[in-house]
Every structure is written in C-alpha cells, then in structure tokens.
Amino acid sequence: MSKRYAMVIDLRRCVGCQTCTAACKSANATPPGVQWRRVLDIESGKFPDVSRTFLPVACMHCANPPCMHVCPTTATKQREDGLVTIDYDICIGCSNCIMACPYDARSIEHDPRYAYGEPMKSEIARFDPERLSVATKCTFCKERIDLAAVTGQTPGLDPDVTPACVNSCISGAMHFGDVNDPDSNISMLLAETRHFRMHEELGTDPSVYYIWDGAKA
Amino acid sequence: MSEARKTGDRVLPRQQSNWDARAAANFICGGAGGGLLLATALASVHGEDLRPLVVVALALVGAGLLAVWFEIGRPWRALNVYLNAATSWMSREAMIAPFLFASGAAAVLFNWPLASWIAGLLGLLYLYCQARMLHANKGIPAWRHASCVGMMVATGVVEGAGLLCAGALYWPGLVAFGVLLAVLLAVRLLAWRKYLASLRSAGVPVGTSKALNALDVRFVWLGHAAPAVLGVVASLGGLPLLAVLAGVLAAATGAWFKYTLVCRAAFTQGFALPQTPSRGGNNAGPGVQPGWNRIQPE
Ligand code: SF4
Numbered sequence: 001m002s003k004r005y006a007m008v009i010d011l012r013r014c015v016g017c018q019t020c021t022a023a024c025k026s027a028n029a030t031p032p033g034v035q036w037r038r039v040l041d042i043e044s045g046k047f048p049d050v051s052r053t054f055l056p057v058a059c060m061h062c063a064n065p066p067c068m069h070v071c072p073t074t075a076t077k078q079r080e081d082g083l084v085t086i087d088y089d090i091c092i093g094c095s096n097c098i099m100a101c102p103y104d105a106r107s108i109e110h111d112p113r114y115a116y117g118e119p120m121k122s123e124i125a126r127f128d129p130e131r132l133s134v135a136t137k138c139t140f141c142k143e144r145i146d147l148a149a150v151t152g153q154t155p156g157l158d159p160d161v162t163p164a165c166v167n168s169c170i171s172g173a174m175h176f177g178d179v180n181d182p183d184s185n186i187s188m189l190l191a192e193t194r195h196f197r198m199h200e201e202l203g204t205d206p207s208v209y210y211i212w213d214g215a216k217a
Numbered sequence: 218m219s220e221a222r223k224t225g226d227r228v229l230p231r232q233q234s235n236w237d238a239r240a241a242a243n244f245i246c247g248g249a250g251g252g253l254l255l256a257t258a259l260a261s262v263h264g265e266d267l268r269p270l271v272v273v274a275l276a277l278v279g280a281g282l283l284a285v286w287f288e289i290g291r292p293w294r295a296l297n298v299y300l301n302a303a304t305s306w307m308s309r310e311a312m313i314a315p316f317l318f319a320s321g322a323a324a325v326l327f328n329w330p331l332a333s334w335i336a337g338l339l340g341l342l343y344l345y346c347q348a349r350m351l352h353a354n355k356g357i358p359a360w361r362h363a364s365c366v367g368m369m370v371a372t373g374v375v376e377g378a379g380l381l382c383a384g385a386l387y388w389p390g391l392v393a394f395g396v397l398l399a400v401l402l403a404v405r406l407l408a409w410r411k412y413l414a415s416l417r418s419a420g421v422p423v424g425t426s427k428a429l430n431a432l433d434v435r436f437v438w439l440g441h442a443a444p445a446v447l448g449v450v451a452s453l454g455g456l457p458l459l460a461v462l463a464g465v466l467a468a469a470t471g472a473w474f475k476y477t478l479v480c481r482a483a484f485t486q487g488f489a490l491p492q493t494p495s496r497g498g499n500n501a502g503p504g505v506q507p508g509w510n511r512i513q514p515e
C-alpha cells in the first residue's frame with residue numbers, strides 16, 4: 001500500500017499560541033492576509049458550563065478532494081502519497097477550487113503585499129511572482145517530504161523532513177506521519193485516542209485528524 | 218449541539234468573495250442566453266424568422282464568458298480551462314461554448330432549422346453545466362444540494378422563455394408563448410420551494426438563510442405569480458405589451474435570484490466541532506457549529 005501522509009492534532013494539548021501559524025508564514029513566506037495555517041478560537045456552551053477550544057486548520061489534503069475535481073486546468077493534483085498540490089504554471093486563478101473547498105484552505109492574491117507597505121529585504125528575497133493571481137494553500141511542506149526520499153529520513157520523526165508547523169508546536173499537539181502504516185507514530189496515536197475529522201459527512205476523506213479524548217475506558 | 222457564544226477568526230461561515238458580480242454575470246447571461254437558444258428553437262415552429270433572438274442569445278452567452286474572463290487571475294492562460302473535461306464542469310461548460318457559437322452562427326447565417334435546434338440543445342446543455350458547476354462546490358452549502366441544479370436549470374429555461382415573450386414587441390405572434398411561460402414559471406416555483414425545503418432540512422449558514430428569506434416573498438409574487446398571470450392574459454387577449462412585461466419580469470427576477478445566490482447567499486461552510494475536547498480536568502463536551510441554523514420561513 002502506498003504511503004498516505006496525514007496530520008494528527010491533539011485538541012487537548014493545543015493552547016492557541018499560534019506558533020504553528022508563525023512557523024508556516026516563516027517557512028512559506030506567505031504575504032500579509034494569507035495564512036495557509038491558522039488556529040481558530042472557539043468558545044462554546046452557556047455560563048457557567050463553557051469551554052474554549054483551539055482548532056488549528058489548514059488544507060486537509062483530502063483523499064477525495066473536491067478542489068481537484070472542479071479544477072478546470074488540472075493545476076490541482078493529488079500525489080501518490082496523498083498530498084494535494086497546485087501547479088502555479090497551469091492555474092488560471094478561476095477560484096473554482098476555493099468555492100469547492102469546505103475548509104477555507106485556499107486563497108488567491110492578485111497584488112504583492114508587504115507587512116509594512118514597502119517591501120523589506122527579506123520580503124524581496126523571498127517574493128515569488130509565480131504565486132500571484134493563482135490559488136495557493138498549505139503544501140504539507142512538500143519539499144521537506146520530498147527530501148525524505150533522498151535522505152532516507154522519516155517524515156514526522158525527523159524534523160528536517162517534517163512540516164514546519166509540526167516541528168514548531170510548543171505543546172506537542174501536532175503529529176505527522178504515514179497513516180497507511182499501522183506501525184507509524186500517528187497510527188499508534190490514533191489507535192489509542194478518540195478523534196474526528198472535520199466535516200467528514202461531506203465525503204472529502206480529509207487527512208487531518210483531531211484528537212478530542214483518550215481511549216474509551 | 219450547544220450554542221457558540223464567541224468565535225475567533227474565520228470560524229464562522231462568511232459570504233465568499235472570490236466570485237463577484239462578474240461571475241454572477243456569467244451565470245445570469247450564460248443561463249439566459251442558453252435558455253433563449255432553446256426557446257427560440259422551440260418557437261421557430263411558429264413560422265416567424267427569429268434569428269435576431271439567436272443573435273441576442275449568443276451575445277448574452279458571450280457577455281457572460283467575457284465577464285468571467287475579466288475575473289480570472291491569469292486571463293492569458295484561459296485556454297487551460299480545457300484541460301480537465303474528465304471531472305470539471307467548468308471545463309465542460311467551456312467545451313460546449315464553441316459548438317454553441319458555431320451552431321448559433323450557422324442558424325443565423327444560413328437559416329438552417331437543424332442548426333437552430335442544435336444550438337437550442339447545446340444551450341440547454343450549457344445551462345446544465347453551469348448548474349452542475351455550482352453543485353460541485355462543496356464549500357458553499359447553498360450550492361451543493363442537488364435541488365440547486367434543478368433550480369438553476371429551471372431559472373435559465375424560464376429566462377429564455379421570458380426573453381422570447383419579450384420578443385412579442387417585434388413579433389406580436391409570440392404572445393402565444395405567454396401560456397408556456399406561465400407553465401414554466403409554475404415549474405420554477407416548484408423548483409424554488411423544493412430548493413428551500415432541502416436547505417431547511419439540511420441546515421445552512423445563518424447568512425444564507427437570511428439572504429434567501431429576504432428574497433422569498435418578492436421572488437414568489439413578483440417573479441412567478443405576476444408574470445404568470447400577465448403571460449396568460451396576454452396570450453388569451455392577444456396583448457403583446459403584457460407579454461413583454463411578463464417576459465421581462467420573469468427574466469429579471471431570474472437574474473435577481475442568481476445574483477443573490479452567488480453574491481449574497483454563498484456563505485462558506487465554516488468550522489464545527491463534533492465534540493469539544495477534554496482539557497485539564499474537564500471532560501469532553503457537546504459539539505458546536507457556529508453560524509449555522511435551519512432556514513425558518515418568515
Ligand atoms: S482541504 Fe480544501 S484545498 Fe485542501 S485538499 Fe481538501 S478540498 Fe482541497
């Protein structure tokens with residue numbers, strides 16, 4: 001069976017610090033206003049029985065991705081290992097994939113934007129005109145995952161080949177690995193916890209799992 | 218599920234902002250143009266030379282495509298739109314367009330009835346592709362229901378019949394189609410009720426329900442009851458001006474519905490928690506879906 005990379009996020013541990021958000025911005029040089037990853041803050045319940053949940057979200061790298069099905073150009077593709085990718089050279093910026101994604105994971109920026117109006121040196125150095133007017137989203141840091149094939153390291157275990165957000169998490173809430181391997185770090189974690197996937201009822205088969213409790217007693 | 222009391226950044230469904238009035242114009246003009254091609258083919262059995270209406274229909278489809286060309290981020294790569302006919306309804310819509318224009322042009326230039334029929338059928342197919350394009354967008358709850366397809370197709374067909382009736386200004390014989398318009402309006406009304414009922418049972422974002430509720434009453438009376446009565450009276454009394462009024466009302470309210478659907482009611486899915494997690498000493502709690510409700514009739 002081929003690999004299927006997935007992310008497991010332990011909602012019991014996330015403290016909403018947004019370090020993963022910052023790590024993603026740093027790793028991928030996304031412009032202001034574009035967040036491939038972000039952490040949502042949800043309060044629920046009625047006083048005094050209230051709760052607050054921090055929910056990290058990004059592209060779920062769905063196994064049945066509606067964004068790919070609607071894409072008229074084949075710019076959005078799915079790799080053997082489950083990663084959903086966008087070819088910036090083919091994309092026409094029609095936004096159909098944005099409408100199809102139930103996870104608000106994609107964005108299109110038409111003009112360059114800089115944190116303080118005028119570009120800083122670092123922003124000039126990392127500016128990529130290919131990303132203008134095309135769809136962009138979280139890539140699961142695919143360059144790192146591809147590096148694993150060269151170095152023989154294991155994504156999710158070796159930081160060099162693990163998504164930046166997972167590496168950065170201060171509370172150990174985020175995990176990454178091959179969900180098709182029953183002995184992988186994430187398969188074992190899923191086996192011993194209770195979890196859900198976002199909007200599963202829509203049939204997208206997302207590759208991000210959210211742990212909400214320990215195993216049933 | 219318990220009520221959400223406060224939500225953070227982009228938890229709530231929000232009106233999509235990537236498809237604006239230009240995209241709506243493609244659904245409005247393309248749908249009306251496709252419907253008019255079909256209506257003109259049907260009406261050609263009446264014996265009138267309706268080729269100017271075919272020209273209007275082609276201009277409408279062309280205007281819709283031009284509007285969308287102005288919307289896409291990389292317009293000079295627009296031909297890439299043909300690369301995914303295997304699964305994309307946008308590709309399929311684009312593939313039909315050249316054949317639609319070619320058959321329409323042949324109908325106009327050579328006055329071939331067969332070309333007119335082919336253009337009419339392609340117009341219907343074009344309409345269907347547009348409807349399926351919306352339906353395939355799982356991220357927009359107001360679009361993804363199967364009943365949205367029926368509503369979009371019914372709207373395009375009604376718009377076509379409406380524009381045909383508006384042609385009674387120049388071809389008074391077209392008043393006869395006022396009755397057909399009334400029948401089609403009844404079908405669109407049924408499709409509208411079915412569409413709302415399916416959204417009510419499945420639940421939708423609050424903003425979607427507000428936008429559609431705001432449309433409902435006026436859409437029913439101004440968009441259906443009034444033009445249906447006018448169409449029937451025009452047909453029975455042989456009154457072209459009434460047929461024109463009926464047609465314009467039917468078409469304009471169709472455009473109003475589509476604009477609402479794309480630019481007012483197209484809220485995103487938002488996020489939900491089937492369970493809130495156990496944290497610290499607290500047990501896991503009930504789930505929450507901020508910003509959602511069921512459409513309540515006003
Ligand atoms: S989360 Fe959205 S963008 Fe990512 S694969 Fe799924 S549908 Fe596509």
Ligand code: SF4
Pocket residue numbers: 070071072073074075076086090091092093094095096097098134135
């Ligand atoms: S914006 Fe690009 S990736 Fe998205 S559907 Fe259009 S062509 Fe495909």
